[in-house]
Every structure is written in C-alpha cells, then in structure tokens.
Amino acid sequence: MRIFSGVQPTGIFHIGDYLGALKQFVQLQEENHCLYCVVDLHAITLPTDPKVLKEHILDVAALYMAVGIDPKKQIIFVQSDVPYHSELAWILMCNTYTGELSRMTQYKDKSKGEESSPAGLFTYPVLMAADILLYDTDTVPVGNDQKQHIEITRDIAVRVNNKFPGTFVVPEGRFLKEGARIMSLDDPLTKMSKSSPNPFSRISLLDDEDTIRKAVKKATTDSFDNIAYDEKNRPAVSNLLTIYSVFSGMTIEKIVKLNEGKGYGAFKKDLGEVIITALRPIKERYEEIRNSEELVVCLRDGSERAYALAEKTMKRVKDNFGLGTVS
Numbered sequence: 001m002r003i004f005s006g007v008q009p010t011g012i013f014h015i016g017d018y019l020g021a022l023k024q025f026v027q028l029q030e031e032n033h034c035l036y037c038v039v040d041l042h043a044i045t046l047p048t049d050p051k052v053l054k055e056h057i058l059d060v061a062a063l064y065m066a067v068g069i070d071p072k073k074q075i076i077f078v079q080s081d082v083p084y085h086s087e088l089a090w091i092l093m094c095n096t097y098t099g100e101l102s103r104m105t106q107y108k109d110k111s112k113g114e115e116s117s118p119a120g121l122f123t124y125p126v127l128m129a130a131d132i133l134l135y136d137t138d139t140v141p142v143g144n145d146q147k148q149h150i151e152i153t154r155d156i157a158v159r160v161n162n163k164f165p166g167t168f169v170v171p172e173g174r175f176l177k178e179g180a181r182i183m184s185l186d187d188p189l190t191k192m193s194k195s196s197p198n199p200f201s202r203i204s205l206l207d208d209e210d211t212i213r214k215a216v217k218k219a220t221t222d223s224f225d226n227i228a229y230d231e232k233n234r235p236a237v238s239n240l241l242t243i244y245s246v247f248s249g250m251t252i253e254k255i256v257k258l259n260e261g262k263g264y265g266a267f268k269k270d271l272g273e274v275i276i277t278a279l280r281p282i283k284e285r286y287e288e289i290r291n292s293e294e295l296v297v298c299l300r301d302g303s304e305r306a307y308a309l310a311e312k313t314m315k316r317v318k319d320n321f322g323l324g325t326v327s
C-alpha cells in the first residue's frame with residue numbers, strides 16, 4: 001500500500017504528535033511504501049520567521065529519522081521541494097466549494113475573532129488534499145484532529161473522479177484506537193498542541209529529563225483517591241493512563257491494577273520514568289542526525305524520488321483536465 005502523511009514544521013514534536021501519528025509512521029514502514037513529508041507550505045498559513053522555519057524544517061526531518069523511519073527504504077522530503085503540490089492544489093481548488101471550506105473546524109478555530117484572515121488558512125485543506133492525492137495514496141495515518149481534512153480529501157477525489165474517471169485513488173484515514181487524541185496536561189478537555197502558551201501543557205520529544213518530571217508532576221488530575229480510567233468523568237487521569245499505556249506497551253487495565261492503593265504522587269513518578277525511558281533513544285539519535293551532512297543528503301534524495309512519483313500523477317491529471325500544450 002502507498003502511505004502518505006505530513007507534519008508541519010512549526011516546532012519540536014510533542015508526545016501527542018508522536019503517539020497519534022509518528023508511531024504509526026514507523027509501524028507502517030515495515031510492509032508498505034511510505035512518503036513522510038515536512039509540510040512547510042502549510043506552516044506559512046500563519047506568520048513565521050523565515051530563519052526559524054528553516055531550522056524547524058530540519059528539526060522535523062531529523063525527528064522523522066530519530067523515531068525510526070528509514071530514509072533509504074522510505075521517502076522523507078520537504079513539501080516545497082516538489083512544486084507539484086501547489087500546482088495540484090490550484091486544480092483541486094477549482095473543484096472545491098467555499099461552503100465546504102467554511103465548515104472546517106480548524107479554519108473556524110484559527111480565524112476566530114479575526115475580521116479577516118489569510119486566504120491560505122481558508123484553502124489549507126485543499127493543499128492537504130493535493131499532498132495526499134499527488135502520490136496515489138491508499139492510507140493516511142493521522143491523529144483524530146485531521147478527520148475532517150481526510151473527509152474533504154475523499155470528497156474532492158470522488159467529485160473529480162465523477163467528472164474524469166480514474167484521476168485519483170480515493171484514500172482512507174488511519175486513526176489509532178489509543179493515542180489518536182492526546183490531551184493537554186493542564187487542561188484535559190483541549191488537545192495537546194505546539195501552540196499552547198503554557199510549556200507545561202505538553203512534553204516535547206527533546207525535553208530534558210527534569211522538565212519531563214516537572215511537567216508530569218504538574219499535570220492536572222482530580223480529587224478522587226484512586227487511579228481509574230473513565231474518559232467522560234475523569235478525563236485528566238484517563239489521558240495520563242493512555243500516555244502511560246502507549247509508551248510502556250502495557251494495557252490500561254494492567255496499569256490500573258499495578259496502581260491499586262497508590263496515590264497520584266507514585267503514579268506520576270512512574271509515568272515520568274516511563275516517558276523518559278521511551279524518549280531517551282529518540283533524543284540520542286536526534287543529536288547524531290540533526291547536524292550531520294547525511295540529513296540534507298537524505299532530504300535531497302527524498303525530494304527527487306517524490307518528484308518522480310508526483311510528475312507521473314500530474315501528467316495524468318493534466319491530461320484528464322485538458323491542461324497544457326500537448327499531452
């Protein structure tokens with residue numbers, strides 16, 4: 001199967017990105033042909049400092065490799081290095097309705113309270129659809145927050161196929177049962193995000209050990225005196241149990257059993273160590289890769305391979321739409 005996914009280079013990954021998306025990326029590479037993209041064109045939908053963006057692009061690419069994606073077997077590349085993404089986005093925009101874009105919750109959230117916002121923020125989902133459809137993708141591993149974007153991608157693909165049969169492969173989203181939505185440590189009702197002003201609301205993959213211990217210690221809990229999973233009534237502790245479970249590989253039932261009769265102090269101490277142990281090898285690999293020449297060589301090679309695949313799809317799309325001078 002062809003797998004495609006992307007991450008915005010807007011900061012260092014947090015454990016939500018890792019557990020919701022990146023862990024799947026690594027699992028899927030065993031039996032599939034995968035493309036993992038650093039979506040820098042999406043990152044400029046909101047104001048960005050060019051110097052910081054350049055660094056974040058390399059940070060994200062190095063983290064892809066540090067979590068275990070093999071750039072020789074799979075393709076790791078930067079979106080703007082393959083200009084076909086923008087070209088296909090335009091063609092898709094002509095087949096997308098403003099009504100459907102204005103229903104996107106991410107757009108509504110990000111433009112909230114603004115009298116006017118960048119048109120790129122509005123058309124963001126169309127560029128994402130172009131990313132996916134450009135590579136004849138079968139499966140898109142993502143966290144739950146991307147569900148609406150996958151749906152609109154499918155709608156656009158089906159709409160174009162109805163006009164011009166055989167233009168696109170209609171992709172499926174792939175969401176995990178556990179980890180698909182990791183919540184903030186300071187507010188279990190909002191998703192963990194790179195943009196929250198409180199640094200203790202998240203744990204970054206590169207945080208040092210003391211920061212991780214401190215963030216877990218500060219994490220919101222509740223006033224019950226036992227550790228139990230109940231997403232509806234006890235969202236904070238349920239979120240911590242999910243994080244514990246996905247990092248340790250233990251079932252939630254087993255963790256609850258291990259913590260019978262214990263308080264939050266002991267539970268959080270264990271959780272901090274579980275996270276530190278899981279992130280240690282990632283951090284070590286990241287340090288090796290981030291400043292190596294290999295990183296840029298791998299990205300150049302990845303862009304070339306992605307370009308060749310994209311070129312084939314674009315030829316088919318342009319032919320089907322009757323675009324260009326000759327076919």
Ligand code: TYM
Pocket residue numbers: 004005006007008009016017018019020021022039042127128131132140141142143144145146149179180181182183191192193
């Ligand atoms: P981004 O950069 O916001 O997030 C990257 C991936 O991490 C997942 N994720 C989470 N999963 C669980 N819990 C959380 N708290 C959490 N926070 C983030 C996201 O679901 C995502 O899978 N629009 C995309 C980037 C994109 C893309 C694409 C993805 C652009 N083109 C094509 C797939 C295919 C985004 O903003 O992800």
